[in-house]
Amino acid sequence: MKKYLSFFQLRFAMGLQYRTAALAGIITQFAWGGMQVMMYRAFYHTDAAAFPMTLSATASYIWLQQAFLAFFAVWMMENEIFDSIVNGNIAYELCRPVSIYNMWAARSIASRLARAVLRCFPILIVAAFIPQPYGIGTPASLLHFLLFVLSLILGLAVTITFCLLIYVLAFFTISPQGLRMVFTSCVEFFSGAVIPLPFFPDKIRSVMELLPFASMQNAALRIYSASIGTDEIRRAIGLQVFWLVVLTAAGKLLCRLAEKRIIVQGG
Amino acid sequence: MITMEHVCKSYRIAKRNAGFAEACKALFHREHEIIHALNDVSFTIHDGEMVGYIGPNGAGKSSTIKILSGILTPDSGTVLVDGRVPYKNRIDHVREIGVVFGQRSQLWWDVPVIDSFALLKDIYSISDICYRQSLEELTELLNLSELLRSPARQLSLGQRMRCEIAASLLHRPRILFLDEPTIGLDAVSKLAVRDFILRQNQTHKTTVILTTHDMQDIESLTSRILLIGKGQILLDGSLDDIRTGNKSIDATVAELYRTYNI
Numbered sequence: 001m002k003k004y005l006s007f008f009q010l011r012f013a014m015g016l017q018y019r020t021a022a023l024a025g026i027i028t029q030f031a032w033g034g035m036q037v038m039m040y041r042a043f044y045h046t047d048a049a050a051f052p053m054t055l056s057a058t059a060s061y062i063w064l065q066q067a068f069l070a071f072f073a074v075w076m077m078e079n080e081i082f083d084s085i086v087n088g089n090i091a092y093e094l095c096r097p098v099s100i101y102n103m104w105a106a107r108s109i110a111s112r113l114a115r116a117v118l119r120c121f122p123i124l125i126v127a128a129f130i131p132q133p134y135g136i137g138t139p140a141s142l143l144h145f146l147l148f149v150l151s152l153i154l155g156l157a158v159t160i161t162f163c164l165l166i167y168v169l170a171f172f173t174i175s176p177q178g179l180r181m182v183f184t185s186c187v188e189f190f191s192g193a194v195i196p197l198p199f200f201p202d203k204i205r206s207v208m209e210l211l212p213f214a215s216m217q218n219a220a221l222r223i224y225s226a227s228i229g230t231d232e233i234r235r236a237i238g239l240q241v242f243w244l245v246v247l248t249a250a251g252k253l254l255c256r257l258a259e260k261r262i263i264v265q266g267g
Numbered sequence: 268m269i270t271m272e273h274v275c276k277s278y279r280i281a282k283r284n285a286g287f288a289e290a291c292k293a294l295f296h297r298e299h300e301i302i303h304a305l306n307d308v309s310f311t312i313h314d315g316e317m318v319g320y321i322g323p324n325g326a327g328k329s330s331t332i333k334i335l336s337g338i339l340t341p342d343s344g345t346v347l348v349d350g351r352v353p354y355k356n357r358i359d360h361v362r363e364i365g366v367v368f369g370q371r372s373q374l375w376w377d378v379p380v381i382d383s384f385a386l387l388k389d390i391y392s393i394s395d396i397c398y399r400q401s402l403e404e405l406t407e408l409l410n411l412s413e414l415l416r417s418p419a420r421q422l423s424l425g426q427r428m429r430c431e432i433a434a435s436l437l438h439r440p441r442i443l444f445l446d447e448p449t450i451g452l453d454a455v456s457k458l459a460v461r462d463f464i465l466r467q468n469q470t471h472k473t474t475v476i477l478t479t480h481d482m483q484d485i486e487s488l489t490s491r492i493l494l495i496g497k498g499q500i501l502l503d504g505s506l507d508d509i510r511t512g513n514k515s516i517d518a519t520v521a522e523l524y525r526t527y528n529i
Contacts, residue, residue, distance in 0.1 A: 006389035
């Protein structure tokens with residue numbers, strides 16, 4: 001266990017080094033979040049009753065999404081892992097008495113946490129001072145807040161196990177480009193990163209909510225503003241646990257298979 | 268003790284001729300060629316031996332090292348290293364070995380070398396006392412004291428290689444695989460590295476298997492050489508066996524390659 005903790009520490013410390021990148025990220029996310037809030041404001045002006053969430057719930061959703069972008073953005077993958085597979089440096093990783101899968105998991109958690117820690121506080125604080133209904137609202141209740149935190153952690157875990165699955169698949173495809181493109185666009189659309197899932201037509205939404213993508217950011221962000229009921233919260237968290245188990249099992253299984261048929265590229 | 272018996276390993280390689288038309292053709296029909304990187308390779312290496320593994324480019328040297336270190340799985344044959352099958356219980360196996368790939372880096376690029384070492388300490392669960400002793404010894408022998416606090420990306424190739432070798436030895440492996448450890452080093456670093464490997468072998472009884480194209484490495488380090496060509500072991504003997512007259516070692520080896528037509 002200690003060895004994975006060390007991987008975590010080293011990667012976390014490395015992530016904290018990039019201050020300029022974090023600053024640039026914060027500015028981008030303010031601009032993006034502000035733009036989205038204004039866009040939804042225009043929609044709600046036309047007919048507020050036509051929307052499944054209140055404007056203030058939608059604004060909270062958007063600001064939380066921006067603050068925790070590093071938790072859920074599947075496109076933020078570890079390039080070093082892909083590089084090591086493509087150029088063959090993975091040979092060194094395989095010479096260590098560690099499980100490749102667990103080591104990658106430790107690294108992914110560390111880099112996402114480091115990014116989020118640097119970025120989330122400025123965004124959360126400023127968004128809290130933006131006047132209602134355009135800023136971030138207070139959570140519906142203390143219980144909702146605690147469930148939100150639980151769901152946030154589960155969502156991070158689901159996102160990471162999904163990324164790990166893509167890393168492992170890169171062993172089989174030689175180049176990771178195609179995998180990355182297909183999966184990141186799928187996730188962006190189906191996870192509610194582009195449009196929150198409640199805004200989709202009911203029939204499509206009921207299917208989308210069962211997919212692993214809905215167990216990433218969708219669950220946590222909707223619990224926060226209580227835009228789903230108690231039964232639905234229970235179901236959403238249950239689904240998160242389910243997908244976490246399935247994705248981890250699939251990743252570990254494929255990883256073992258990949259290790260058996262590995263070819264180190266580049267001599 | 269290391270034994271390899273009748274080990275075979277082949278790769279499937281896509282081939283096509285040059286040119287745009289050929290590239291279009293390859294969209295529909297791809298030709299593959301099976302390359303037999305290792306073809307019935309057998310040898311035994313005893314504890315504390317220092318063996319030079321030589322052969323022309325593409326002969327199968329690196330493939331052998333990778334099979335012995337548990338990274339690749341052979342197609343057939345049996346491999347035993349101290350009673351373990353490397354590719355079956357990889358994690359138990361790699362605890363006892365050290366590997367240096369001369370063309371790759373195991374140090375973390377952006378952090379000081381000492382941080383990479385500290386990570387290795389935890390990965391191999393090295394105790395504090397052992398770690399301090401190993402680090403002190405390696406720092407002195409490889410002259411690392413100036414380098415440890417710099418990030419790996421700012422070291423020169425020779426400086427980095429010395430750190431790489433130290434990194435592979437922190438956990439005091441009983442067997443050391445060196446895949447071209449002196450590639451790109453200047454004369455001083457080369458001598459330092461050679462001297463160090465020799466000393467490791469003498470004081471710690473480390474078994475060393477070394478692949479290289481630098482025949483001076485072989486001459487100064489190893490008493491036994493294994494010659495591999497086209498995936499087969501062609502010669503297993505000492506340098507004196509192959510030397511004729513007063514020719515230089517490079518000329519001797521070149522002639523050897525010519526006689527075996529590899």
